[in-house]
Amino acid sequence: MPDIWILYDDGETGHHPGYVDRIVDAVQRAGIRPIVASPVPPPTLTTTGTWIPVRTKSLRSVVHNWRQMRRVAAIGRRLGATAFIDLYLDKNVWASGAVRSYDKTVHVVHHAIQYRSDVRRGWAGVRTAILRRQLRRMVNRGANVLVHTQRAAEIIGDAARVQVQIVGYPVPVSSPRARRDRQDPPILLFTGAGRFHKGLDILIDALPLVHSHVRLRVVGAQPPGLRETLDPGDSSFITWIDRRVTDDELWEEYEHASLAILPYRHIFGGDGGASGVLLEMLGCGLPIVTTPGLSAQLPPDRRGAVVADSDNPADLANAIDIALDRLDELTDEASEVGPRFIAENHTYDRYVEALASAVKEMPI
Numbered sequence: 001m002p003d004i005w006i007l008y009d010d011g012e013t014g015h016h017p018g019y020v021d022r023i024v025d026a027v028q029r030a031g032i033r034p035i036v037a038s039p040v041p042p043p044t045l046t047t048t049g050t051w052i053p054v055r056t057k058s059l060r061s062v063v064h065n066w067r068q069m070r071r072v073a074a075i076g077r078r079l080g081a082t083a084f085i086d087l088y089l090d091k092n093v094w095a096s097g098a099v100r101s102y103d104k105t106v107h108v109v110h111h112a113i114q115y116r117s118d119v120r121r122g123w124a125g126v127r128t129a130i131l132r133r134q135l136r137r138m139v140n141r142g143a144n145v146l147v148h149t150q151r152a153a154e155i156i157g158d159a160a161r162v163q164v165q166i167v168g169y170p171v172p173v174s175s176p177r178a179r180r181d182r183q184d185p186p187i188l189l190f191t192g193a194g195r196f197h198k199g200l201d202i203l204i205d206a207l208p209l210v211h212s213h214v215r216l217r218v219v220g221a222q223p224p225g226l227r228e229t230l231d232p233g234d235s236s237f238i239t240w241i242d243r244r245v246t247d248d249e250l251w252e253e254y255e256h257a258s259l260a261i262l263p264y265r266h267i268f269g270g271d272g273g274a275s276g277v278l279l280e281m282l283g284c285g286l287p288i289v290t291t292p293g294l295s296a297q298l299p300p301d302r303r304g305a306v307v308a309d310s311d312n313p314a315d316l317a318n319a320i321d322i323a324l325d326r327l328d329e330l331t332d333e334a335s336e337v338g339p340r341f342i343a344e345n346h347t348y349d350r351y352v353e354a355l356a357s358a359v360k361e362m363p364i
Contacts, residue, residue, distance in 0.1 A: 003359075004033045006076040008069065009087040012039040012056045015276055020087065022172065024049070026348040030356065035081055037072040050079060059091045069098035077101075083359045089145070090114070093131060096138055105143045106358045110169075112147065112155040112272035119270075132159040144358040150296060152272030167354035168346040169274035176285035176335045177255050185213040186324055189257035189286075191250065191277055192220045194230065199263035199291065202313055204230050206263070207237065209317035212324050216261075219245060219253050254284045259323055259330075262290040265311050269293035283342035285335035289323045291316065299341040304334030 005027060009020045017040060025044035027034045036042055037052040045051055052072050057064045069092065073084060084099045086092055089107040099105055114120070115135065120128045139145065139160045147153050148169040157164045194200030200218065207216060219241040227240060245253075254260075260281045268275075269292065278294055288305040290298070295307045306326075308319035323330055 002031050002033050003083065003356075004035060004076075004079065004081045005355075005359075006035045006037060006072060006081045006084045007087060008037045008054075008072060008085065008092070010037070010039060010054045010056050010065070010068070011088050011091065016088070017042075019170075022170065022348045023087070023352065026352040029349065030352050032352075032356070035076050035079055059094060062094045065092060065095035066098045069095050073099045073101065085355060085359075093134060093138075096134070096143070100141055103142065104359050105138075106355055107138065107143055107145050109145060109147050109152060109156055110273065112152040115155050115159040116271065117159075135160045144361060146354065146358060147272065148274035149272050151269060152274075155272050165354065165358060167351055169276060169279060170348040170351040171276055171279040171283055171342060171346050173343060173347055174251070174280075174284050174339075176339050182327065183256070183258050185215050186258035186327070187256060188214050188216045188320070189253055189260050190216065190218045190262075191253065191260075194218070194222055194226050197265050197268040199265050199311055200226075201230050202265070202311055202316055203261055203263045204238070206313035206317040206320065209314060210320050210324075212321065213237075214320070214324075215239065217241065217253065217257070219250065250280075251284070254281065254286050257286060258327065259320070260286045260288045261316075261320070262288060262294055263308075263311060263316050264291055264293040266291070266293045269296060279342060279346050282334075282338035283346070285331075285338045287323065287327070287330040287334040289316070289319050299337050301337070303337045304330060306330070 007023060009016055020038050021042040021044050024034050024036055024042040028046060034049045035052065036045055036049060037054045039054060039056050041051040052075055054068055054072065083104040084102040086107045089109045090111055096107065114128060114131055117128050139162050145156055145160060146165050146167050147156055148167065150166060153164045153166050190200060190203060192198060216238045218238060221244045222242050227242065231238065262278055275294055275297060278297055281288055290305060291308050291311040293311060298305050306319045306323040309315040
């Protein structure tokens with residue numbers, strides 16, 4: 001009889017729907033029957049699986065979230081579930097006690113900032129102290145916690161007082177992009193919303209300092225008013241694709257870009273979050289310029305990438321100049337190193353293997 005897992009993720013925006021859908025697909029390939037609790041049914045779910053609709057509420061809706069997780073856990077019990085996999089502990093930590101009846105529970109943390117006692121003060125510090133105690137209780141009950149980066153493992157390990165398992169954040173495996181003639185002027189690519197930690201403002205301030213003439217494409221829906229705040233007076237060199245793009249459209253952007261620019265601030269790396277955008281770009285073999293905040297998530301030898309000395313505009317501009325001077329070499333390295341690194345460390349099949357290993361480590 002196959003194992004039966006509850007896969008719980010009540011996030012409905014951003015990466016969550018695609019992330020859950022691909023995990024469901026990999027779980028089924030592994031011969032495990034999924035019971036999926038999510039806001040929308042995953043397209044990959046077959047008739048042998050079960051979908052339980054759940055509603056998305058804020059993390060402050062503790063009572064609702066607790067009752068919802070408990071309801072899903074009870075349904076899973078009736079259907080013979082052998083493990084409860086919480087794919088979004090960041091939000092559900094306050095309600096995690098609702099699944100304590102399961103002997104085998106795995107909880108995935110995407111961002112670890114709320115467990116950092118060194119940077120959170122006032123009421124935020126009080127919440128962090130409570131969360132760290134909650135995390136220790138979970139672990140003491142036998143729960144297993146998984147994270148995506150070494151930094152997150154350090155933060156969660158300190159909070160829970162245990163060694164935490166690291167599993168690379170998964171991205172779809174893709175073929176390396178086709179080698180193209182050099183663009184003139186080179187096309188720099190920034191994707192996603194220009195939130196503070198992603199450093200889009202740093203990139204725009206850096207562009208006038210770049211020695212070569214370049215074009216920048218900013219691809220993805222932006223928060224209201226951001227363009228007016230960041231866009232310089234002479235913005236003819238910037239193209240804004242200010243909307244949510246399809247996977248095919250995003251791939252076209254990867255295909256045509258000369259360099260991907262990820263000017264993330266240092267705080268992002270300090271908080272332990274993984275960058276799915278960086279991993280996607282590595283997977284398609286796109287050369288990259290980034291900052292120290294993401295350097296730990298690059299392949300160990302950093303081939304195919306240039307890391308700026310800091311996340312200030314002058315250092316970022318210097319890194320872009322270096323990358324443009326080495327563009328042919330950098331492109332060849334990226335197409336060789338990046339896809340191999342992703343295939344070895346960041347596939348959904350390997351992700352499910354890590355989940356299965358975490359389940360098997362627990363006592364019956």
